[in-house]
Every structure is written in C-alpha cells, then in structure tokens.
Amino acid sequence: MKVAHVTLYPPKNSKHTSGSGVASYSKNLITSIQASAHTQSVVCNVIDSPEQYAEDSLDVRRVFVKKPSFIIAVHKELKKLDADVVHIQQELALYGGIVTAFLLQWLVFLWRKKVVITLHGVVDPSKIDAKFVNENNSRLPVWIVKLAFRIIYTPLVKWSQKVIVHEHYFKSILIKSYGVDAKKIIVVPHGVESLVAFEKQNAREKLQLSKNADVVLFMGYATGYKGIDLLIEGFGEYAKINRNAVLVIGAGKHPKLHDNEAYLKEYQRLQDKAAKIIPAGQYRWEGFIDETEIGLYYSASDVSLYPYTTAISSSGPMSFAIGYEKPFLVSTAFADIFAQYPHLLFERSPEAMATRLDYFFSHRNEYSETSSLMKSERTWSNVGQRTVRAYETITGLESGSE
Incomplete structure (x- = not known):
C-alpha cells in the first residue's frame, strides 16, 4: 500500500x-x-x-x-x-x-x-x-x-x-x-512517546529548583483557551496554604501571533498578573521551553496542570506528561474525556483548582498509576x-x- x-x-x-x-x-x-x-x-x-x-x-x-x-x-x-x-x-x-x-x-x-x-x-x-x-x-x-x-x-x-x-x-x-x-x-x-524521566533531584539541580519544593508545571503556547488566567489565580490561592509550592510557567508566545500587537499586550498582561498575584519566590515564568529541555521540566515537576476553558483538541503537552508517566490535573473542560478518572478533574474556578492541588499533594499515591495506564493504551x-x-x-x- x-x-x-x-x-x-x-x-x-x-x-x-x-x-x-x-x-x-x-x-x-x-x-x-x-x-x-x-x-x-x-x-x-x-x-x-x-x-x-x-x-x-x-x-x-x-x-x-x-x-x-x-x-x-x-x-x-x-x-x-x-x-x-x-x-x-x-x-x-x-x-x-x-x-x-x-x-x-x-x-x-x-x-x-x-x-x-x-x-x-x-x-x-x-x-x-x-x-x-x-x-x-x-x-x-x-x-x-x-x-x-x-x-x-x-x-x-x-x-x-x-x-x-x-x-x-x-x-x-x-x-x-x-x-x-x-x-x-x-x-x-x-x-504518546515512550519517554524515560530523569532522576527528579538531578533535573531540579539543573533547573535550579529546590529539591524540597512542591513543583507544579504548566507547558504550552499562551492562548486564550489554555486558561492561564485560571492557572495564575488558582495557584495564587494554593500558594497561600503551601509556601513550599512553586509554579513553573512554560507558556511560550504562539508563533502565529508573535507579531500581533493585541496578543503581545495580552501576553504581558498575564505576566504582570502572575507577578501581582503569586509571591515572587513561588513561580517562574519560563516562556517557551526548547525541546532539548522538555524532559528536564517534566522530570523536575510533581504534577502538571491543564486548566483549559474548553477542550477543542488533544493536548500535546499532556501527552508528554503521559509519556513520562507523570501525574497531571485537568479542568472539567475535559470531563467527557476523562470521566473515568474523576480524581484528575477540578472545576474551572481558582478555589477548586487550589483544592485539587491540595488534595493531590496530600494523596500522591492515588495518582501514581494513572499516566502509566494511559501510556499503555496510547x-x-x-x-x-x-x-x-x-x-x-x-x-x-x-x-x-x-
């Protein structure tokens, strides 16, 4: 054929x-x-x-x-x-x-x-x-x-x-x-690719992240439906109850919009919002993450977040999480897709996202096998x-x- x-x-x-x-x-x-x-x-x-x-x-x-x-x-x-x-x-x-x-x-x-x-x-x-x-x-x-x-x-x-x-x-x-x-x-x-994560502490050392921090990762181009406002507000709420938590924002500028003045203004607004809401020592805005470092960031993280406002496509960054067999959490925009995994879901509100993060870090063992199971199917x-x-x-x- x-x-x-x-x-x-x-x-x-x-x-x-x-x-x-x-x-x-x-x-x-x-x-x-x-x-x-x-x-x-x-x-x-x-x-x-x-x-x-x-x-x-x-x-x-x-x-x-x-x-x-x-x-x-x-x-x-x-x-x-x-x-x-x-x-x-x-x-x-x-x-x-x-x-x-x-x-x-x-x-x-x-x-x-x-x-x-x-x-x-x-x-x-x-x-x-x-x-x-x-x-x-x-x-x-x-x-x-x-x-x-x-x-x-x-x-x-x-x-x-x-x-x-x-x-x-x-x-x-x-x-x-x-x-x-x-x-x-x-x-x-x-x-999903058959990926092997680096040892967590080695990855954190290379990225200059604290070995004792609770690291939350967001990765993907900065577009409206990705829910970056919710990401910032929700983590801002969680940071109030966990001073050991760190959010890494790998939100690159979308290549199709890098010359769009309105888009660049919105991108700057999100950066300013993060600086205002999240304590300085509890987040890093990394922007676009090169493919040579993707594995390091997933390996260094404890969980990745996908607070999308709508599910219009499968998420490439989420596929990395599954490929590296790392835990992830998603908004209820994915409720129809992950109905069999309710422990992954949070309502689209800052309080609900913060609550789900708190639950995750208190019950990590409940999330250890989910990505591995998905990986075997995909x-x-x-x-x-x-x-x-x-x-x-x-x-x-x-x-x-x-």
Missing part, C-alpha cells in the same frame, strides 16, 4: 519544534507505520527551499509554503505520487492563515476517493459564544464564527472517506453537530496499527483524483 501524507513536518534530525505540535505528531505516526512495510511519502512544508530527501527510510518532499497557493503545490505532488491513500492532517490554519483553512476543503474534494483526514481539533458550534471568540483572539461576531466553523469542517468530513479523531468526545460532536455518519469516524488516540505502535486499519478500509475503492 502506498500512502501520501500531507502535513507539516519537522526539519531533518528533529522532532519537537516550535510552530505546531502536528509536525511532531506526524513524524511519530509515520515512523511508527514504517515498521509495517508500507511505502510512504511525506508532502510537507518548505523549511528553507523546496527539496526532496530520504529520512528514516521515508520519502520526504518539501513542496509548499504556508499560504493559499499550498493546495496547488500539494495537488501537483500528489498527482506524481499516485498513492493509494492520501492522509491529510488538519488543524485550524495549519497551512497558513484562515484563508488556507477554507481552501483545504478543495484539496480534500480533488482527492476525495482516497482521503483519510485527521482532525486535531473539533469545535462544537453550539458551544461557541462571546467568551470563546475572545479567547481565540477574534473580534468577529459570534454568529459569523459559528458559520465559519461549519463552512470549514462540513466539507472536510463530507468528502473524506474516513475521519480520524483522538477522543470519543470529538466523535460525538461530529455526529451531533455536523451530521457525520458514525461509521465514517474512527477514534485513534493521540499517541503507544505509537498501537496508534500506527489502528491508523493503518483505517487506510485498509478504503484501499479497495477506485483510485485517482478528479
């Missing part, structure tokens, strides 16, 4: 880079499938200039720049490859700005008899309100944003042969809000096998683009 992957892809000899977690996701997925002896090509983004090369026994073709013309470059390359399956990774504005998000549907239409699409985020239009719009750095009226999501997602799921999502919760949204046939949707969890080898089964359901269909 010949598979062409359309995605962002990390530079040679790297995996976790700034810009999008989809790039590292794709590399993990594709290399896990490679063991299955399928012929694979990666049609991906240009780094410095267009090029074609082999890496990990894969055919990598860097042919498009993230702008509206990307669909022309990708379509031409797909015609050369004539693959049995075209697997497209989708995240809002992944291939450029909002215009490219609308244009992607035409690429799906052209290759509709061969397309498997992975939706890394699924937004329920019924849940879009003024708060959601504001958190996602938009000034458009709510009704326009709702309409835009329907216009973007409906053709993608209609014209694809199979749709992959990472959680059953997202499948239910596609069925109820977008009218997708349940048989068309395949749930394949976000894979290995990349398992994810690769399940993805290949999705390919196999369509390889008997008529091939070719129209």
Whole structure:
C-alpha cells in the first residue's frame, strides 16, 4: 500500500519544534507505520527551499509554503505520487492563515476517493459564544464564527472517506453537530512517546529548583483557551496554604501571533498578573521551553496542570506528561474525556483548582498509576496499527483524483 501524507513536518534530525505540535505528531505516526512495510511519502512544508530527501527510510518532499497557493503545490505532488491513500492532517490554519483553512476543503474534494483526514481539533458550534471568540483572539461576531466553523469542517468530513479523531468526545460532536455518519469516524488516540524521566533531584539541580519544593508545571503556547488566567489565580490561592509550592510557567508566545500587537499586550498582561498575584519566590515564568529541555521540566515537576476553558483538541503537552508517566490535573473542560478518572478533574474556578492541588499533594499515591495506564493504551505502535486499519478500509475503492 502506498500512502501520501500531507502535513507539516519537522526539519531533518528533529522532532519537537516550535510552530505546531502536528509536525511532531506526524513524524511519530509515520515512523511508527514504517515498521509495517508500507511505502510512504511525506508532502510537507518548505523549511528553507523546496527539496526532496530520504529520512528514516521515508520519502520526504518539501513542496509548499504556508499560504493559499499550498493546495496547488500539494495537488501537483500528489498527482506524481499516485498513492493509494492520501492522509491529510488538519488543524485550524495549519497551512497558513484562515484563508488556507477554507481552501483545504478543495484539496480534500480533488482527492476525495482516497482521503483519510485527521482532525486535531473539533469545535462544537453550539458551544461557541462571546467568551470563546475572545479567547481565540477574534473580534468577529459570534454568529459569523459559528458559520465559519461549519463552512470549514462540513466539507472536510463530507468528502473524506474516513475521519480520524483522538477522543470519543470529538466523535460525538461530529455526529451531533455536523451530521457525520458514525461509521465514517474512527477514534485513534493521540499517541504518546515512550519517554524515560530523569532522576527528579538531578533535573531540579539543573533547573535550579529546590529539591524540597512542591513543583507544579504548566507547558504550552499562551492562548486564550489554555486558561492561564485560571492557572495564575488558582495557584495564587494554593500558594497561600503551601509556601513550599512553586509554579513553573512554560507558556511560550504562539508563533502565529508573535507579531500581533493585541496578543503581545495580552501576553504581558498575564505576566504582570502572575507577578501581582503569586509571591515572587513561588513561580517562574519560563516562556517557551526548547525541546532539548522538555524532559528536564517534566522530570523536575510533581504534577502538571491543564486548566483549559474548553477542550477543542488533544493536548500535546499532556501527552508528554503521559509519556513520562507523570501525574497531571485537568479542568472539567475535559470531563467527557476523562470521566473515568474523576480524581484528575477540578472545576474551572481558582478555589477548586487550589483544592485539587491540595488534595493531590496530600494523596500522591492515588495518582501514581494513572499516566502509566494511559501510556499503555496510547503507544505509537498501537496508534500506527489502528491508523493503518483505517487506510485498509478504503484501499479497495477506485483510485485517482478528479
């Protein structure tokens, strides 16, 4: 079976880079499938200039720049490859700005008899309100944003042969809000790497963190729905009852917004808020954390926090926590996803977050096996096998683009 992957892809000899977690996701997925002896090509983004090369026994073709013309470059390359399956990774504005998000549907239409699409985020239009719009750095009226999501997602799921999502919760949204046939949707969890944590005290020494501190980690790009206001307020409450607690804020500036004046002003507001609410010795604002240090930060922490206001996609940073088998806590935005793990959840209020942190540090043994269990269910080898089964359901269909 010949598979062409359309995605962002990390530079040679790297995996976790700034810009999008989809790039590292794709590399993990594709290399896990490679063991299955399928012929694979990666049609991906240009780094410095267009090029074609082999890496990990894969055919990598860097042919498009993230702008509206990307669909022309990708379509031409797909015609050369004539693959049995075209697997497209989708995240809002992944291939450029909002215009490219609308244009992607035409690429799906052209290759509709061969397309498997992975939706890394699924937004329920019924849940879009003024708060959601504001958190996602938009000034458009709510009704326009709702309409835009329907216009973007409906053709993608209609014209694809199979749709992959990472959680059953997202499948239910596609069925109820977008009218997708349940048989068309395949749930394949976000894979987690088989990572080995450093010894905690060694990691803390390298990061200059106290060996006796109760260390709480937040990692991820600073965007509205990540709940950084709640993170700061909730930890501020907890810091009042635990002077030994330290919050490490690995909130990098989002690469798509680094030149946006309003976004930079909001980023500074959050930094100022942390300085005002949390005692100086009980937090560190680290900003973007390079991939070479990710393991150190998770190894040095006792628990990581995900106080999101809404669950619109699987969390890459959370996958690190699972991969390193480290405890984590999440807001009730993830209640439908982690319903079987109620001890992980806290209501979206500062007091509730502080209470959950207090419970965690008093009952650590209750959290020791949760990430290990999730890790066993979400290995990349398992994810690769399940993805290949999705390919196999369509390889008997008529091939070719129209």
